[in-house]
Amino acid sequence: MHVMFHRYGQFAGGIDLPDENASTIDQPIGMVDSVATLRVPLAPCGTAGASPVVDVGTNVQCGERLAAAPGPGGVDIFAPAAGRVAALTTAVVRHGRDLLACPAIELTDIHGGCGMGAAREVRDWRTVSSNTIRQQLAEGQIATSRPRPEPLIRWVQRAVATACQDLIVNAMENQPYITADHRLLVEYGPQVMQGLAILALACEARQVFLAVDARRTRDYASLVEPAIQYSVNRVALPHKYPIGADPILIKVLTRREVPLGGRPTDIGAAVIDASTCLAAYRWVACGQRLTGRVVTVNGDGVARPGNVFVPFGTSCHDLLGETDAPCVLGGPMTGRQVDGDAVVSPACESVLAVTPTPHAPPSQCIRCGWCRDHCPVRLNVAMLNDMYELGDVAQAEHLGVTACVGCGVCSYVCPARLPLTDRVRRLAGTVRHHRRSMPLLSDMAPSPAAEADR
Amino acid sequence: MTQPASDISTTVSLGYDGHAPLFRAPEKIRTVFIVTLVAACLPLAGGILFFGYRAAWVAAIAIASCAVFERFYFRVTHTPALLGRSHAYLTGMLLALTLPPFTPWWVVVMAAAFAIIVGKAIFGGVGHFLWQPALLGRFAVAVIVPILASLGIDANLTPDQWPLLAPQHMLLGDIGDVQPMRPGEIYRGWQDHDLPEDDDGWAVPLPTQTLRPLTVATVDVEPAFSSLAAVREHIDHRKPAALTQLPPVGDMLLGARPGGIGETCAVVIVVAGLYLIYRNYVKWGLPLCFLLAAAAVAAVAPVRVDVGGERSVSWPIIAEGLDVGLAYATYQVLSGAVLLGAFFLATEMTSRPVLGGAQMLFGAGAGATAMLLKLYTTLPIPTYVAILIWNTLTPTIDMVWRPRVYGQRHVLRFRRKQH
Ligand code: SF4
Ligand code: SF4
Numbered sequence: 001m002h003v004m005f006h007r008y009g010q011f012a013g014g015i016d017l018p019d020e021n022a023s024t025i026d027q028p029i030g031m032v033d034s035v036a037t038l039r040v041p042l043a044p045c046g047t048a049g050a051s052p053v054v055d056v057g058t059n060v061q062c063g064e065r066l067a068a069a070p071g072p073g074g075v076d077i078f079a080p081a082a083g084r085v086a087a088l089t090t091a092v093v094r095h096g097r098d099l100l101a102c103p104a105i106e107l108t109d110i111h112g113g114c115g116m117g118a119a120r121e122v123r124d125w126r127t128v129s130s131n132t133i134r135q136q137l138a139e140g141q142i143a144t145s146r147p148r149p150e151p152l153i154r155w156v157q158r159a160v161a162t163a164c165q166d167l168i169v170n171a172m173e174n175q176p177y178i179t180a181d182h183r184l185l186v187e188y189g190p191q192v193m194q195g196l197a198i199l200a201l202a203c204e205a206r207q208v209f210l211a212v213d214a215r216r217t218r219d220y221a222s223l224v225e226p227a228i229q230y231s232v233n234r235v236a237l238p239h240k241y242p243i244g245a246d247p248i249l250i251k252v253l254t255r256r257e258v259p260l261g262g263r264p265t266d267i268g269a270a271v272i273d274a275s276t277c278l279a280a281y282r283w284v285a286c287g288q289r290l291t292g293r294v295v296t297v298n299g300d301g302v303a304r305p306g307n308v309f310v311p312f313g314t315s316c317h318d319l320l321g322e323t324d325a326p327c328v329l330g331g332p333m334t335g336r337q338v339d340g341d342a343v344v345s346p347a348c349e350s351v352l353a354v355t356p357t358p359h360a361p362p363s364q365c366i367r368c369g370w371c372r373d374h375c376p377v378r379l380n381v382a383m384l385n386d387m388y389e390l391g392d393v394a395q396a397e398h399l400g401v402t403a404c405v406g407c408g409v410c411s412y413v414c415p416a417r418l419p420l421t422d423r424v425r426r427l428a429g430t431v432r433h434h435r436r437s438m439p440l441l442s443d444m445a446p447s448p449a450a451e452a453d454r
Numbered sequence: 455m456t457q458p459a460s461d462i463s464t465t466v467s468l469g470y471d472g473h474a475p476l477f478r479a480p481e482k483i484r485t486v487f488i489v490t491l492v493a494a495c496l497p498l499a500g501g502i503l504f505f506g507y508r509a510a511w512v513a514a515i516a517i518a519s520c521a522v523f524e525r526f527y528f529r530v531t532h533t534p535a536l537l538g539r540s541h542a543y544l545t546g547m548l549l550a551l552t553l554p555p556f557t558p559w560w561v562v563v564m565a566a567a568f569a570i571i572v573g574k575a576i577f578g579g580v581g582h583f584l585w586q587p588a589l590l591g592r593f594a595v596a597v598i599v600p601i602l603a604s605l606g607i608d609a610n611l612t613p614d615q616w617p618l619l620a621p622q623h624m625l626l627g628d629i630g631d632v633q634p635m636r637p638g639e640i641y642r643g644w645q646d647h648d649l650p651e652d653d654d655g656w657a658v659p660l661p662t663q664t665l666r667p668l669t670v671a672t673v674d675v676e677p678a679f680s681s682l683a684a685v686r687e688h689i690d691h692r693k694p695a696a697l698t699q700l701p702p703v704g705d706m707l708l709g710a711r712p713g714g715i716g717e718t719c720a721v722v723i724v725v726a727g728l729y730l731i732y733r734n735y736v737k738w739g740l741p742l743c744f745l746l747a748a749a750a751v752a753a754v755a756p757v758r759v760d761v762g763g764e765r766s767v768s769w770p771i772i773a774e775g776l777d778v779g780l781a782y783a784t785y786q787v788l789s790g791a792v793l794l795g796a797f798f799l800a801t802e803m804t805s806r807p808v809l810g811g812a813q814m815l816f817g818a819g820a821g822a823t824a825m826l827l828k829l830y831t832t833l834p835i836p837t838y839v840a841i842l843i844w845n846t847l848t849p850t851i852d853m854v855w856r857p858r859v860y861g862q863r864h865v866l867r868f869r870r871k872q873h
Contacts, residue, residue: 400859408475
């Protein structure tokens with residue numbers, strides 16, 4: 001009898017968050033109600049918009065190419081549903097905690113989405129070489145489903161260039177509400193494992209980890225068999241926020257630390273999520289384009305909470321229905337509050353209607369030290385807050401501000417209600433900007449140009 | 455092929471907002487101060503038990519005048535950091551805990567004025583002050599009252615004998631109405647001492663004053679006992695030996711000994727302190743290091759021993775054996791304000807270092823300094839002075855104490871096991 005999931009250690013700091021996922025965790029993935037219009041974003045990766053290759057007024061089929069990538073940083077865009085190209089417009093999408101207003105193609109007269117449909121394997125990927133797989137991934141024009149998407153092939157190339165040792169699937173999902181990757185693992189476990197094997201082949205990774213929440217392992221029985229077949233290390237980690245942040249996960253699994261201002265690939269670790277694995281499998285093995293993703297829809301006053309497969313370009317308003325609570329793209333700790341007309345893109349693992357905890361306006365720091373005690377990367381956030389107020393970026397860099405993983409824990413615990421996460425982000429952004437514009441002055445950055453995927 | 459219109463062809467960042475995370479922990483600044491205030495009520499309750507209603511009166515004046523002074527200062531200057539009165543109440547409460555129960559009302563008001571205006575407001579309020587405000591107020595009156603006394607104003611915060619209520623007059627007695635020890639009279643402890651007729655309690659010397667001739671040569675009193683072994687005898691038999699003036703250990707723990715209002719009830723202070731640690735308002739390292747350092751200094755600091763007319767100096771714990779040495783150290787820690795300082799005063803968030811390790815350094819330094827001052831000087835408030843000294847060093851400790859952040863280079867190469 002094989003051990004289903006191995007257990008690993010912990011990290012210092014972090015907090016226990018309420019779970020709030022009872023209403024979605026056991027519900028099968030559903031389909032989104034038919035929507036009237038889609039506004040398909042042309043720049044999900046935060047580049048310039050892809051150039052449209054269809055005219056206004058044409059009818060497009062599901063999976064038809066709508067726009068061509070603007071360069072190596074972007075991806076081609078495919079029609080998420082059959083319909084008529086109504087107009088060129090703009091759409092608001094999430095990019096990390098940033099929001100982008102990007103060009104979009106509006107589709108109307110939607111008839112028939114692409115869906116998750118039962119996919120048949122049409123290509124044999126098990127016997128081909130890494131190079132072939134990479135070529136196929138490049139043709140696939142898949143965007144990763146991380147908070148800051150990028151073309152999957154770019155991610156693979158970076159992993160190859162840095163001789164990636166560990167490929168880690170981050171299915172921790174330990175923010176309240178979110179269960180999208182969990183449902184994927186439950187319902188599409190074998191496919192996700194095959195997608196992971198495809199990515200491992202493409203990255204030429206030596207070890208492959210699947211990191212899941214220790215409380216949910218018994219739901220994942222169906223993926224154990226294929227995981228063993230593709231020699232995936234199954235790891236169950238304790239539930240403590242923010243163990244799902246990439247640098248923390250890598251630290252717990254490998255004891256290696258992402259250098260300041262660097263990326264996981266700098267220390268030979270590549271982190272991906274279950275959605276992207278499934279997308280890779282569906283393209284490489286079944287020849288199906290990436291046109292949508294599984295999104296958790298939940299929150300106060302949401303009529304039908306659950307996980308649904310949503311075509312890209314569906315607006316939050318269509319998903320949530322009538323609700324008074326503000327709409328949030330992403331999790332409640334790291335997501336971004338938006339208007340109802342923001343649309344679903346690969347970066348969006350959940351669309352929530354959450355009322356923020358009401359709180360008094362920020363007052364002064366009382367130096368309780370809780371921000372620092374709970375910070376998973378052990379930043380002295382109270383002192384960084386002083387540096388923010390003094391405008392002392394050099395000192396902030398000296399304190400290691402670029403190590404911040406943007407988890408939001410410091411703001412969460414601060415009794416003075418200071419927007420610490422935001423301030424640390426701004427400091428880190430300024431430091432990175434300085435490094436980029438003055439690379440000769442940066443003495444410690446292993447990859448100065450790295451805008452770490454946070 | 456359609457060329458998109460120029461205004462929608464580019465991707466524009468809409469920037470960050472300050473909303474995330476959407477959830478916030480329930481703890482507010484107000485909660486922190488109010489809970490600490492409630493915890494500080496426990497030592498105050500002990501003080502009221504042993505020193506009567508006059509102690510409650512001092513506390514009421516201190517809290518009210520702190521609130522009034524802060525309100526007044528805010529009205530005049532509108533310093534935003536003074537908004538909310540919970541910290542003023544807390545400061546008033548802590549100030550009351552450090553004052554003797556017989557303090558005249560105008561001295562309390564003066565201490566509150568110094569605490570709020572000099573200690574807190576002119577620094578810019580909570581989060582900015584350098585010295586714990588209550589201690590600054592206490593320090594100010596400790597300096598000013600003797601000066602006023604020398605000018606003929608009748609006030610004395612450091613009498614030779616301090617009041618203590620007898621068991622029958624607990625809580626309701628008047629500490630103005632106590633019987634001083636007659637010369638040569640032996641104090642037998644709170645439970646066993648003869649009940650005073652017509653009086654509510656006794657006036658006895660502070661334990662600190664009794665212990666002081668052991669270490670301070672300038673005190674012109676013969677050591678009350680010739681050897682520390684007397685302490686053992688005293689502890690073993692609960693009988694007054696040569697060490698006549700010290701209450702039994704049980705009294706010291708309960709708080710049935712003279713002292714400041716909140717300084718005496720050791721057990722209650724520890725319980726309240728543990729609750730603050732449980733609430734995470736105090737990190738365990740600071741009080742623990744404070745107490746350990748104080749006990750360690752007391753255990754090894756030289757003592758004057760009068761053997762056969764020869765005054766010599768020895769290390770108590772080595773010269774007198776472990777048991778006597780430990781008992782002596784316990785007495786030193788339990789007398790005076792070491793416990794109150796460790797759990798309530800040194801832990802004031804703004805005036806202690808932020809990081810855990812730095813707090814341990816701070817606590818150990820303050821504890822050692824407090825015990826050294828207590829042993830070798832005649833300062834009336836050695837613990838408070840020590841904490842104020844270390845408060846002064848806090849910004850420096852904060853700047854210097856920088857543990858490694860994830861991803862920073864190790865200063866010492868230290869490889870962990872690889873999985
Ligand atoms: S400083 Fe960054 S890593 Fe640390 S708690 Fe705040 S958001 Fe998280
Ligand atoms: S949690 Fe807030 S109040 Fe406490 S030290 Fe950090 S910044 Fe200051």
